Amino acid sequence: MSRTRTLNDVAKIAQVSPSTVSRILNGTAVVSPEKRKQVETAIATLGYRPNVMAQALAKGRSMTVGVVTQAISSPFYAETLAGIEQGFADSVYHPMFISGHWRQDKELEAIEILTARRVDSLIILGGNLDDQYLLQLSQQIPLVAVGRFIQGLENQCIHIDQIQGAAAGVQHLIDLGHHRIAHIAGPASHRDSTGRLHGYQQVLAANDIPFDPNLVVSGNFQEHSGLLAMEQLLTRDTSITAVFSANDQMASGARLALYRRGIRVPEDISIIGFDDLFGSSYSTPPLTTVRQPGQEMGNAAAQMVLSLLEHRKLPSLIFTPHLVVRESTTRLRHS
């Protein structure tokens, strides 16, 4: 393992001062063509690569942005991460991901780790950190939040209206003639869950359909909890003709519960999800869902960070949930 080359080595064999090499590397000042040539060949022959750590220390900027995600293997977050990565792709910055696992302590720890590395900026994906904390954190370091709306930091949040999204989904079901519509909610602690639940309730009310608490069961956003929730709904009430699941993963679990009982989708029961995960368009039947453009939002978050870092004015980005009708929902047959 040969010692790695330094800028000094380059300077020495190019017979110039380290400053000059630095200037060429960074384009910080004009350098005579001859010296530039010498330096360039020196760099080439040594195979020199600047040490980003040292640059970071000297410049006071690490060229990395920290991303607090919740779980790298969660399909929804993964799409967003891919968007973030793509958004930084041709910039000089690079993202570093750390998972918070939906636990506030882990998220705080993630932020510690990231700030100890002096990341230049932070992207927070969902999570349980409170608004107040993030608001204060944003005073110390440029940050953008994805999937949440923080009062006083509106311009640095990328989110979509969950209520509106849920409303669109449930209205679709109602338009198809359903009125016994169950809801598999997310965990009550999660603000997206409550938003979606509200959307569900609002649309019911708007359509004069009484809200029946028996028709809502909570899960934890994972497939298995959707399956359990569906089973519970089925034993509670047999008049259900449609279910609105707070995310695609639980919809998938619910769909399996139905399959096991021989209940057909969409003929017997219609299902609608939320998120539009990539795989949802390949489920059987392809899932009707409310799309949250995860990748685009991630990409936008990266752009926003870049603007923040370069003190450009922030792009104003608006994302709206969007109903994607596929084959898991159908018109209610009057029986």
Next chain:
Amino acid sequence: MSRTRTLNDVAKIAQVSPSTVSRILNGTAVVSPEKRKQVETAIATLGYRPNVMAQALAKGRSMTVGVVTQAISSPFYAETLAGIEQGFADSVYHPMFISGHWRQDKELEAIEILTARRVDSLIILGGNLDDQYLLQLSQQIPLVAVGRFIQGLENQCIHIDQIQGAAAGVQHLIDLGHHRIAHIAGPASHRDSTGRLHGYQQVLAANDIPFDPNLVVSGNFQEHSGLLAMEQLLTRDTSITAVFSANDQMASGARLALYRRGIRVPEDISIIGFDDLFGSSYSTPPLTTVRQPGQEMGNAAAQMVLSLLEHRKLPSLIFTPHLVVRESTTRLRHS
């Protein structure tokens, strides 16, 4: 944005030398209880956090390990990444992920970026870099490869026998009485694809079933290509009773193609996948597949890196593919 505190600030207000503070932080030497106390309170009142960049520069170790993955949003890789992250969780190291998108140039670029940051070690997930290059790279930096087997670097590879896995899957189909078994292969350029194809052919031969080239179609490991492949198989040959897909994602696409034509799974056609993605156990019907323990392999890769970095002897880890029988395969009914 208040200037962030440095070790010197701490030293000053604790009335000790910077060296002493450093010693306490790193446990490098014994320090008298009083000084330790002074320093600790100083750290607490200042809210001091060491600058990892500066530490890295001084120690010559960045405490980060670079991971070259292929696509962060690919379900299989995402599981592996989660395993890696978990494997480093209570170490002082942190992973930094960069995607190569299955393109050699991007992978090389990823390695450049990572080494410019002086990562202490590298984990390579699959990809198209050639063995020779990696073997040479491993001379410069501790590296472990996941999902590939490199001659001369066997101890630093974590992989499973693709042939054996495919064989197990196909044998399962044969045991159920199938002999018209199609294969949806991965891209020919991908070594896992060829391994799985060989496994398929070997088992066919071992059971005296003639290999019919018409029964194999290649996809690109994405869902859509599986759908296309299935459609093609269906037009080519109507006697197919089972299909072995080179991964779960294509199996999912194939399953959709069948659904569209009203062909039942598993009653009319049995399907078996490869990987055992988390979502596969929630497909309709739950997919029979050959499990590749992505998360465990990722975790093992992290452990291996840690061993390498601490010069401990390498754990010898053997992973084997494992048939997971679910509901997408069934005994052939003699018609």
Next chain:
DNA sequence: ACAGTATCTGAAAGCGCTGTCAAGAGGTTT
């Protein structure tokens, strides 16, 4: 009481780079 030893601590040099500052070279102007 004194050399010898074991402990703790600070000074200082550096890790690899950047950026300020001032000097030297060459060219203009009057």
Next chain:
DNA sequence: AAACCTCTTGACAGCGCTTTCAGATACTGT
């Protein structure tokens, strides 16, 4: 020919930390 610019370049002081080295102190044993 003197005074003044403009350009390019090197010295040098950091960035925030670690680590050697040697000095200071406190204990040994004889």
